[in-house]
Amino acid sequence: MQVYLPIAELSLNVVLLLMMGFAIGFLSGMFGVGGGFILTPMLIFLGVPPAVAVGTGASQVVAASVSGAVGHWRRNNIDLQMGFILTAGGFVGALLGVQLLAYMIAHGQLEPFVAISYVVMLGVVGTLMLIESLRVLRAAPTSKVASSMRRGGQHTWLDGLPFKVRFRHSRIYASLIPFLAIGAIVGLLTAIMGVGGGFLLVPAMIYLLRIPTRIVIGTSTVQILCVTAFTTVLQAATNFTVDVLLSVPLMAGSVIGAQFGVGFSERFKAEQLRALLALIVLAVAVRMAFGLVIKPSDLYSIEVPN
Numbered sequence: 001m002q003v004y005l006p007i008a009e010l011s012l013n014v015v016l017l018l019m020m021g022f023a024i025g026f027l028s029g030m031f032g033v034g035g036g037f038i039l040t041p042m043l044i045f046l047g048v049p050p051a052v053a054v055g056t057g058a059s060q061v062v063a064a065s066v067s068g069a070v071g072h073w074r075r076n077n078i079d080l081q082m083g084f085i086l087t088a089g090g091f092v093g094a095l096l097g098v099q100l101l102a103y104m105i106a107h108g109q110l111e112p113f114v115a116i117s118y119v120v121m122l123g124v125v126g127t128l129m130l131i132e133s134l135r136v137l138r139a140a141p142t143s144k145v146a147s148s149m150r151r152g153g154q155h156t157w158l159d160g161l162p163f164k165v166r167f168r169h170s171r172i173y174a175s176l177i178p179f180l181a182i183g184a185i186v187g188l189l190t191a192i193m194g195v196g197g198g199f200l201l202v203p204a205m206i207y208l209l210r211i212p213t214r215i216v217i218g219t220s221t222v223q224i225l226c227v228t229a230f231t232t233v234l235q236a237a238t239n240f241t242v243d244v245l246l247s248v249p250l251m252a253g254s255v256i257g258a259q260f261g262v263g264f265s266e267r268f269k270a271e272q273l274r275a276l277l278a279l280i281v282l283a284v285a286v287r288m289a290f291g292l293v294i295k296p297s298d299l300y301s302i303e304v305p306n
Helices: 014-031 034-043 052-074 082-108 110-141 142-148 176-193 198-208 213-238 245-267 270-293
Strands: 002-005 010-012 164-167 170-176
Touching: 002 245, 010 014, 014 034, 014 052, 014 245, 034 052, 034 110, 034 270, 052 082, 052 110, 052 176, 052 213, 052 245, 082 110, 082 164, 082 176, 082 213, 110 176, 110 198, 110 270, 170 176, 176 198, 176 213, 198 213, 198 270, 213 270
Parallel strands: none
Antiparallel strands: 002 010, 164 170
């Protein structure tokens, strides 16, 4: 069954969109990521204009994050205090990102900008995550690894920052500054790449801030939900790039998929989850990089009349 998408200006199969939404929702619930880092490239591969893929991808992440957040809330995996602070930073980043996206659209540089952003960000983050996950998995038995994420007496330069608050649910005492900064970066990526930003938020909170993995995955869904909803409104009002007919089947599939993903995540150890997410991130980065260098199938030229 084909449906015409007025903003994207093409027709796509509804069943295919539902299946894509389910897969993205599953990943959202399993890893605590929005899934936009996979959805946006997939939409571009299907022929959706990059601007519409970015704007609509953010709207779909909202649905996946709602469903995922409900599942993690029931399992007590969410630190609301931390989520609100991350969201505050995310709103600032989203405002800047939407303006940057509008500038790129106006100057006709959006498609290469989005592709290069994906390759660089996903390649770096995925590589670092995979190296760290493999190192931890080989270093010690699982019971020791789980307890080594945060040892007493371990300190970094982040511990010396001011404006510290106590996060009782996560049982940590840390500065507000890194949370606001990470939130702002994730908000910026949400606007310019159509992603939830979980592929960056999750490893940053685990490795830099040393938050327990289960809390990170649950709390990230709250930040992703709020920031992507805010970004979707901005994209629709500023750049007019949100296609409702495209986002509805994606949302419907993602709501169902996220619930399956939350339950499936509990079958894996924290280190295994990080390694799996790293492999998925790297696969998307490789595919985007390949698209930048292969010869286009529809070559054309423009001749200026004399």
